[in-house]
Amino acid sequence: MTSPAGPVGLFDSGVGGLTVVRALRREYPSQRILYLADQAHVPYGDRPAEEIRGFALAITQFLISVGSRAVVMACNISSATALETARARHWPTPVIGVIEAAVRAALEATHDGTPRIGVLATRGTVASGAYPRLLHRLCPEAVVTQVPCPDLVPLIESGALNGATIQARCRGYLRPLAEAGCTTIILGCTHYPLLLPVFEEEAHSIFETEPVFVDPAQAMVDELRHMTVLDQSSPTGEMRLLTTGDPEIFERQVRRLLGITDAVVGKAQWEAGKVRAVSPVEAAS
Ligand code: DGL
Numbered sequence: 001m002t003s004p005a006g007p008v009g010l011f012d013s014g015v016g017g018l019t020v021v022r023a024l025r026r027e028y029p030s031q032r033i034l035y036l037a038d039q040a041h042v043p044y045g046d047r048p049a050e051e052i053r054g055f056a057l058a059i060t061q062f063l064i065s066v067g068s069r070a071v072v073m074a075c076n077i078s079s080a081t082a083l084e085t086a087r088a089r090h091w092p093t094p095v096i097g098v099i100e101a102a103v104r105a106a107l108e109a110t111h112d113g114t115p116r117i118g119v120l121a122t123r124g125t126v127a128s129g130a131y132p133r134l135l136h137r138l139c140p141e142a143v144v145t146q147v148p149c150p151d152l153v154p155l156i157e158s159g160a161l162n163g164a165t166i167q168a169r170c171r172g173y174l175r176p177l178a179e180a181g182c183t184t185i186i187l188g189c190t191h192y193p194l195l196l197p198v199f200e201e202e203a204h205s206i207f208e209t210e211p212v213f214v215d216p217a218q219a220m221v222d223e224l225r226h227m228t229v230l231d232q233s234s235p236t237g238e239m240r241l242l243t244t245g246d247p248e249i250f251e252r253q254v255r256r257l258l259g260i261t262d263a264v265v266g267k268a269q270w271e272a273g274k275v276r277a278v279s280p281v282e283a284a285s
Contacts, residue, residue, distance in 0.1 A: 007032035007240070008229065009063030010072040011056075014042040014157050015250075016191030017074025018258045020098075021239070023217035025260075028230050030237040034068055036268060036275065039245025043153040045122025045189070049081045052124065054273065056082035060095060062268070062275035070094040070229040072220060074190050076102075077122055080130035094227050101223055102186050102216035103134045107142075109212045110184045115142040118177035118211070120199075121188030123148040131188055145180040149173045149189070156191045161257065162198060170195060171202040178206045186214045193217065194257060242268040242277060 008024065010017050014037050021035055036059055038044075044052050056078035063071050070093065071086070073079045079097030086095045106117055119131045126148040135142045151169050160166050177185055185203075187193050193215040203210055224230055231237075241263045243250040251265040267278040 005231070006067035006069040007034040007238070008070050008072060008224065009034045009036070009066075009068030010074045011036040011038065011059045011063065011078070012075040012190055013038050013044040014153065014191065015253050015257055016153070016156070016189060016194070017072075018241075018254065018260065019190050019193040019215065020072060020074040020217045020220050022258055022260070023221050024224070025237075025239070027221055028232060028237070031231050032237050033239045034063060034066065035239070035241045036063065037241070037243040037245065037250060039157075039243045039250065040270060041244070042157055043122065044075065044077050045124045045150060045153055047124065049124065049128065052077050053081040053085070057086055057089070058273060058275055060086045060090065062277075064090055064093055066277065068093075070096070070224065070227065072224070073097045074220070076130075076188050076190065077124040077128070080125055080128035094229055096220065096223055096227075098190060098216050098220060099130050099134060099188075101219035102188060102214060103131065103138060105216055105219040106135070106184050106186050106214045107139055109214055115139055115184065116180060116182045117142055117144050118180065118182035118185040119144065119146045119188045120149050120173055120177075120185060120192060121146065122153060123150050125188055131186065143180070145177055145182055147173050147176050149192070152195065153189065153191050156194055156257070157253075159253065159256065161194055166195065166198055167202060170198045171206065174199065174202055174206060177211070178203075183209065183211055184214060185211045187216070190217075239263040240266065242266045244268050244270060244275070
């Protein structure tokens with residue numbers, strides 16, 4: 001049951017959604033956070049849309065069942081496939097997605113002339129058409145170029161945030177956006193902000209004018225603030241991070257990739273299509 005004192009629940013296939021946790025934490029350090037990384041199924045990007053939709057709805061159900069006051073789909077492909085159903089199913093508990101926030105932030109960042117917007121995303125998000133659809137609804141004259149980046153999530157989950165392989169992949173994925181003259185580039189997978197320094201460096205050598213990269217995390221925090229679901233009153237904001245994968249590996253990833261050292265890390269598991277927290281669970285409810 002949703003609790004007014006409950007944590008904000010967030011999820012992703014892996015460590016990517018922690019880029020949203022990081023932004024939330026920066027502004028609201030006392031907000032309790034419950035995060036689920038579905039690493040048993042990472043990467044989501046090449047799976048069928050129906051399968052991802054099932055994962056996203058079951059995880060949303062789990063986060064609400066343990067008392068989350070709001071759920072953040074810190075995952076583009078989940079937002080593209082499951083957001084509307086989750087909202088309808090769990091109303092009035094707020095459920096927010098990443099795509100609306102990213103599109104708003106991209107249009108705000110684009111000033112002169114015809115917006116030429118690039119979208120870097122997983123194959124599934126690109127195939128869903130969610131970004132061009134929403135961009136064209138809000139800005140019919142926008143020219144949108146999408147590039148699927150299937151290699152990045154596995155590399156990031158394996159701990160690679162720099163080096164020759166990552167640089168070459170990022171350069172290759174940016175090239176079609178440079179050729180299309182994009183001035184704004186949406187990082188349309190929550191893992192990708194972890195590669196922002198590499199993207200910026202590679203863009204420097206292949207774009208005539210350096211593009212603006214949009215990390216939707218801040219826009220999502222702004223959306224939560226407008227919904228007045230954030231808690232600034234409690235002195236300590238417990239951060240509880242669960243994984244359906246290996247908690248020891250996850251704890252190391254969290255520390256190394258995001259510099260998060262003050263979280264309680266635990267295990268969740270799938271059982272007959274549902275998520276169940278194995279440990280630790282009590283304090284999250
Ligand atoms: N970080 C996720 C997203 O924003 C999922 C990436 C994946 O597992 O393919 O789409």
